[in-house]
Amino acid sequence: MNQPELLALVDRLRGLPRETEWLEFKHNNTDPQEIGEYLSALANEAALLNQPRGYLIFGIEDASHAVVGTRFDPYTTKAKGNQDLLPWLAAYLQPNTGIEPHCLDHPDGRVALLAVGPARGRPVDFQGQGYCRAGTSKTKLANHPEKARRLWSQGVDWSAAICEGASLADLDPEAIAKAREQFQIKHPNQAQELTTWDDRTFLNKARLLRKGAITHTAVLLLGRSEAATLLSPAVAKVSWILKDAGNHELDYAHIGAPFLLAGDQLMQHLRNLTVRAMPSGTLFPQELSQYDPWVLREALHNAIAHQDYLRHGRITVVEFPDRVLITNVGDFLPGTIRTVIEQDAPQELYRNRMLADAMVELNLIDTQGGGIKRMFETQRRRSFPLPDYDLSASDRVQVTIPGRILDERYTRLLMQQPDLSLIQVILLDRIQKGLPISRDEHQQLKKQRLVEGRFPHLIVSASVAKATGDTARHIRERGFEKKYYLDLILQLVDEHGPVARKEVDALLLPKLPERLSEEQKREKVHNLLQELRRAGRIERQGAKSAPRWALLQSPASGRQRDC
Structure with a gap:
């Protein structure tokens, strides 16, 4: 120009x-x-x-x-x-x-x-x-x-593009046979016709081909492992990583094309242990697997369907002793999980429309867009904590499937409350696990008198605690009035002062609300000490590197000053 x-x-x-x-x-x-x-x-x-x-x-x-x-x-x-x-x-x-x-x-x-x-x-x-x-x-x-x-x-839908250089010979016969089985489950009225279709006809009917040409979708779902190179620079890989509680890697495996079989291969790697629980509310514990296979497969298949393959990343499945974390690359197009739950209708937009349509035809994802809602309902029915979706990053979606009940009685009774909607249960479940919710969600729960505390440090309300039979936990999480803590400090300083900060911590930290982190508890103690100092009740003595706290004495009488 x-x-x-x-x-x-x-x-x-x-x-x-x-x-x-x-x-x-x-x-x-x-x-x-x-x-x-x-x-x-x-x-x-x-x-x-x-x-x-x-x-x-x-x-x-x-x-x-x-x-x-x-x-x-x-x-x-x-x-x-x-x-x-x-x-x-x-x-x-x-x-x-x-x-x-x-x-x-x-x-x-x-x-x-x-x-x-x-x-x-x-x-x-x-x-x-x-x-x-x-x-x-x-x-x-x-x-x-x-x-x-x-x-x-x-x-343009990347998944619908023709895969240059690919032919029917690049598709895996075992995966095609599995696809036929799944198609028949999805379309039982076409079972008789299905037996007469050759592979090309079937793949066209299942929306895997475009006018007989091999698409990216066909290679992703049915391609031989070596055919994945035809998708380059896109990556067709699911990485499973096993970690211990300390986040140390213990084992790993990579699952490539065909993705139609990825769910079966993943289940072979996962240590889906047996846990004892009482989901029925009886006195007799039942043995349950940590993870419902359908929930895991749904989470994996959603990651495959919504992966942004143009970013050249891979899907990761990280297994910890108490949870499974599944991550796919790409932002969450519906916006929020609440939108998905409340809408309960087919999603308006898919990043990979052809891939999603083919996965519906092969019975891999829900045709009505209700798979995510069903995941929550399945966990609720099993009395396990609900899935946690982390959408805070714009370039990835992370879903955590809990495999251990944090507080069995609380969780079971919370899930069984008939007056709570699924959305309310999801939000209260997050609060139970110490996870954040939005200000709008807090306001809605507050209006319904389901939570207490100052945002973002929330606990379930007394009414919810009573309904779940966990009033003691409610008191422990809420803590006591500020005057109680102030009086404890004054009594400690009066009887044993001057005292070091570690002595104040030893007295107060066990009594502060359980919902606070250790850092938040120490900050709370600091604020209480400063409040008493500003009020003229205590003073700091000694070197700055090792201060001690004592009652503030009147210069004339040596007695505590009346404030």
Whole structure:
């Protein structure tokens, strides 16, 4: 683009009544991290608003759109580690839709411009995090799942693409036979016809081929192990890792194509031990497996269906003594687990539409999108803690399947409360396990008088504790009134002072709420001591490195000052 064209472009953009989602004016803000995040946001917004480019322009004043000039030069500015800015941005902008740098000597001052191409088929991330704009404010794309869904829906389905160089000979005969069995289970009314179909006809019927051509979906689900190289640079691999309670690796195995058989192979590796529990509420314990096989398979198959294969990552299954953690690459398109549970309907958008459709046809995932809800209901019925979905990262989904009851009586009675919805049980289950919930979820539980405490340090309410028969635990978790702790400190200092901090900790830490971590308990003790010091009840004596606490005495009488 020559200088007259650049001048016309800048003046046209300045002439807009305000900044838009795909246009940002800056003066001299040259922080490389900020620039990368803006390019991600502008590329995504350009795609959503059907613009050919997103623009980050330096040397323009935000409010007036007047040219004020800039010292920023995209060609000479350095990024982190003294790297040149432009290649550094290109390396971390994924996928890189193209960055066009321009410099312009405008009549009113120097202007620099970075134009970025619109997202195509998927969101543009910077350093693994997607960004967008809420009005003219930059924010994380994860905060706006509806925009993420639109960006994915505009794209080409990688799983439906023809796998170049692949033929029927690259598909595994055992996997095809298994696929026929699963298809018959899903479609019993077509059992007779199925016997007459040759492999190509069957694979077309099962939505694995496109007009007879081998797709990425066919190779993923049915391909021979060596055929997975045809998917490169995508990775078709599930890694199982066995770890002990200390997070030390004990064993591992890699499961490749065909993914149709991955569930069976994973179950052969997992140590699905037997535990004793009383899910029926009787006095006679029953022996149950740690994990329900259907729940594990559903979690694995969801990871396969929703994996972002364009990120070239693998699915991981980490087995600990008390839980299984399954991770797939790619953000969670429905937005929240609550949306999935409450909607209880087919998902509107799949990252890999053809792969998901084929897995439905082969009876691997639920056709009505209710698989996740059924996972929760299955765990609830078994009186085991519910699955935990960690959606905090924008580039992965992690689901933990608990394999051990944390508090058998509490869990069993909580699950059996008929007045609690599944969503309420899920949230209370998270609180029981010390996991976070959102402020909105806290407010809803608080209105229903199901929780107590100050956000985010919550416990179940007295009414829930009473219903579950665990009132003692409720008191231990809630703790006592502040005056009780203050009086304990004063009594300790009065009778044994001056006392060191470790003596105060020894007295108070066992009595503080169980829901607090050790660090939070020590911070609580610190705050209590400071409150008494500010009130003139105690004083700190001795060296700063080894202070001791004593009652504050009146200088005249040597007696404790009345405060």
